[in-house]
Amino acid sequence: MHRANPKTPIEETMRALLELKAPYSKGKIKYIGICEVSANTLRRAYKVGQVDYIQSEYSLFDLDIERESGPKEACREIGVSIIAYAPLGRGLLTGARSTNYDEHFDANVKIINRLGSMAAEKGCTAAQRTIVWYLEENVAALRIEITDADETQMRDFVAAVAGERVPDFAKYQCYVDTVEE
Numbered sequence: 004m005h006r007a008n009p010k011t012p013i014e015e016t017m018r019a020l021l022e023l024k025a026p027y028s029k030g031k032i033k034y035i036g037i038c039e040v041s042a043n044t045l046r047r048a049y050k051v052g053q054v055d056y057i058q059s060e061y062s063l064f065d066l067d068i069e070r071e072s073g074p075k076e077a078c079r080e081i082g083v084s085i086i087a088y089a090p091l092g093r094g095l096l097t098g099a100r101s102t103n104y105d106e107h108f109d110a111n112v113k114i115i116n117r118l119g120s121m122a123a124e125k126g127c128t129a130a131q132r133t134i135v136w137y138l139e140e141n142v143a144a145l146r147i148e149i150t151d152a153d154e155t156q157m158r159d160f161v162a163a164v165a166g167e168r169v170p171d172f173a174k175y176q177c178y179v180d181t182v183e184e
Contacts, residue, residue: 107166
């Protein structure tokens with residue numbers, strides 16, 4: 004499900020998704036995933052049925068998923084996978100320009116350059132370093148070590164990221180908390 008409607012209880016949405024997953028509906032869907040809901044809404048959805056994954060923007064430039072209302076901790080608690088979109092900051096961390104950050108591009112390039120310098124010390128690119136940070140539990144990523152001090156330093160750099168990932172008029176769709184039944 005892409006973007007929860009804050010006016011529709013997540014429980015109602017989950018029941019509809021579970022019907023699509025049911026054997027009598029010939030398994031029209033195999034998995035249930037929901038996008039950018041709050042931790043509270045995720046927990047409520049999970050009480051109705053198995054949520055297999057959530058999709059959320061997650062990168063060094065957008066750590067909202069880790070905030071109090073963000074669902075990262077709730078996912079760990081109940082065993083829901085996270086599918087991150089834009090893990091490279093919508094291309095910004097690859098050196099490619101992103102229209103989302105254009106008005107803040109110059110300020111954010113300074114952060115990218117600092118991350119690039121850190122990455123060069125490890126013999127990799129800023130994009131590779133960021134992916135390793137994101138996939139720190141991935142066995143394939145283990146050849147580039149990130150210490151606790153490295154992670155703290157990376158997070159300190161990106162704390163100064165300028166601009167928002169979505170315009171104000173669209174924020175109501177991010178980490179949605181739906182009405183309760």
